[in-house]
Amino acid sequence: MVPLWKHYCAEASGLVYVVDSRDRERMEETKSFLYMVMDEGKVPDNMAVLVYANKHEVPGAMSASEISNELDLASLRQRNWQRN
Numbered sequence: 891m892v893p894l895w896k897h898y899c900a901e902a903s904g905l906v907y908v909v910d911s912r913d914r915e916r917m918e919e920t921k922s923f924l925y926m927v928m929d930e931g932k933v934p935d936n937m938a939v940l941v942y943a944n945k946h947e948v949p950g951a952m953s954a955s956e957i958s959n960e961l962d963l964a965s966l967r968q969r970n971w972q973r974n
């Protein structure tokens with residue numbers, strides 16, 4: 891699957907990236923993979939990127955701002971982004 895996403899990126903109009911809000915231990919890996927997809931997939935600046943954090947209602951889940959910080963979403967400044 892992993893090598894195939896590059897081909898999907900070329901045709902995609904958006905990227906939905908699902909993050910497990912409970913999985914604190916793998917947040918660094920999650921971050922690396924997101925930026926690798928955006929870089930190697932040549933995701934253009936004008937492509938919509940949705941980072942969807944699931945399991946947010948589960949006790950112990952990370953908050954939206956924690957996830958945003960962990961994934962350094964503010965570094966995607968060239969994109970028009972918001973956090974809900």
Ligand SMILES: Nc1nc2c(ncn2[C@@H]2O[C@H](COP(=O)(O)OP(=O)(O)OP(=O)(O)O)[C@@H](O)[C@H]2O)c(=O)[nH]1
Binds near residue numbers: 910944945946947
């Ligand atoms: N409570 C809750 N459960 C969810 C949510 N999203 C997925 N699940 C459940 O979590 C279980 C595992 O789903 P995923 O996390 O998507 O799959 P996964 O990453 O392969 O599984 P894990 O390694 O166990 O997290 C399934 O039973 C899903 O129904 C959510 O937002 N809230």
